[in-house]
Amino acid sequence: MKVAFLQTSPLFGKVRENVEKAVRRLNSIDAELVVLPELFSTGYQFRSKKEALGLSEDVTAGYATSRLIEAAKAGKMHIVAGIAERAGGRVYNSSVLVGPRGVVGVYRKAHLFWNEKKIFARGDTPLKVYNIGKARVGMMICFDWIFPEVARTLALKGADIICQPSNLVLPFCPQAMITRSIENRVFSITANRVGVERRVKGRALEFIGSSQIVSPAGTVIRRAGGRREEAGAADIEPRDARDKHITPLNHIMKDRRVDIFEL
Amino acid sequence: MKVAFLQTSPLFGKVRENVEKAVRRLNSIDAELVVLPELFSTGYQFRSKKEALGLSEDVTAGYATSRLIEAAKAGKMHIVAGIAERAGGRVYNSSVLVGPRGVVGVYRKAHLFWNEKKIFARGDTPLKVYNIGKARVGMMICFDWIFPEVARTLALKGADIICQPSNLVLPFCPQAMITRSIENRVFSITANRVGVERRVKGRALEFIGSSQIVSPAGTVIRRAGGRREEAGAADIEPRDARDKHITPLNHIMKDRRVDIFEL
Secondary structure (H helix, E strand, O other): OEEEEEEOOOOOOOHHHHHHHHHHHHHOOOOOEEEOOOOOOOOOOOOOHHHHHHHOEOOOOOHHHHHHHHHHHHHOOEEEEEEEEEEOOEEEEEEEEEEOOEEEEEEEOOOOOOOHHHHOEOOOOOOOEEEOOOOEEEEOOHHHHHOHHHHHHHHHOOOOEEEEEOOOOOOOHHHHHHHHHHHHOOEEEEEOOEEEEEEEOOEEEEEEOOOEEEOOOOOEEEEOOOOOOEEEEEEOOHHHHHOOEEEOOEEOOOOOOHHHOOO | OEEEEEEOOOOOOOHHHHHHHHHHHHHOOOOOEEEOOOOOOOOOOOOOHHHHHHHOEOOOOOHHHHHHHHHHHHHOOEEEEEEEEEEOOEEEEEEEEEEOOEEEEEEEOOOOOOOHHHHOEOOOOOOOEEEOOOOEEEEOOHHHHHOHHHHHHHHHOOOOEEEEEOOOOOOOHHHHHHHHHHHHOOEEEEEOOEEEEEEEOOEEEEEEOOOEEEOOOOOEEEEOOOOOOEEEEEEOOHHHHHOOEEEOOEEOOOOOOHHHOOO
């Protein structure tokens, strides 16, 4: 199964430009599953809830999702992408999974980072795994990485591949996602953005890129650089994620001593 | 507070030699908490339960523990060390915490790696945190690292410092322990061994060293090399582990969305 990340550099507020640029690149990627960054269509640093509301969109009828579905149809692929989702007067930092036949699933970010708490509503969706034919796919978003329970829960629910749209600024996540892959024996695909975004309250954010595809054994199959837009693809065997043995005598899930764990 | 690891190279089966060498080095270390490797007194590759039973010892009356307590008295320190513990006719892969006044606590390894399952009994102690005055200390052993729930449980129980006696052969743990420190905002001290041990069933094991001290922010304060016996010390402020904020708006423990986590 061919999977890929598409590392982009969204322009803040330019939804149509960002979406069309991404769609053009999607049309040239030969893969069955492609992951885009968090908030790929809007950019990241909203000044207010009102601004976010204005740039957000409904998942089923929105511009970004509609165009992604068209790209999925054309490319016979599934796409995971982060958008600002409007629902019931609120805005969620969401990840959508779309395929040729439409929206497959939506995950609303559970762990909001820093000022996101002032903009977005807290995610109210479960951590869920979707069967897209060749693989079972779970979604998490950016800062969710710091909570090992997120990837663990997705793995316990049967994910072969964890897709992680991101807007990373701290340097720790790419390495931590290797650990997430190893400890759950799953593939992980992190799609991060690059570029520097406008100042909000004196703070300009520089995103670190370094999008990557990691195997269940912890091998970084592909990793992007830190500065440029780029796509990275790999041919993987999703079933590798279903053998949870790290040694013939160690099954990473069955070995878990839940009798002494606290949650 | 001064903390340290002592990276050693035990000779298999030479308990007195291994213990005396470690005690000599302990006497020269200026620290209030020192962590030694897993099975520091016996070596690692037992051929049988019987052999392990012969080399194991009772925690309260054993040679290794008694000598460590003497060293703790002399150095006014606490010591965490891995031993083969005999109890009720069984052998556990254990970690002891001793201080100037004797044994403070024992942890019996919960997650046995590969052939350890044929030698040791499965740990039957809880994950526990001990107050040693200047810090609250938790213990885990080697392969426990791959289960994020272990460090998480110790952190939830209030550990400032996680001590990890190890006999690492795989390359992933030092990096993963950085993630463990970040995701729990705790200090971690990994004491690994070096050297190559005798062949058992054709397999000689080479241990990777790389003992380290990591801060709650994920900084590797000290890291040893991969080939030589060495001690590494650092001056730390255990209270840094009690502020669980990674940003002013993100408390790494309170942010946890346990409502959507599975254990």
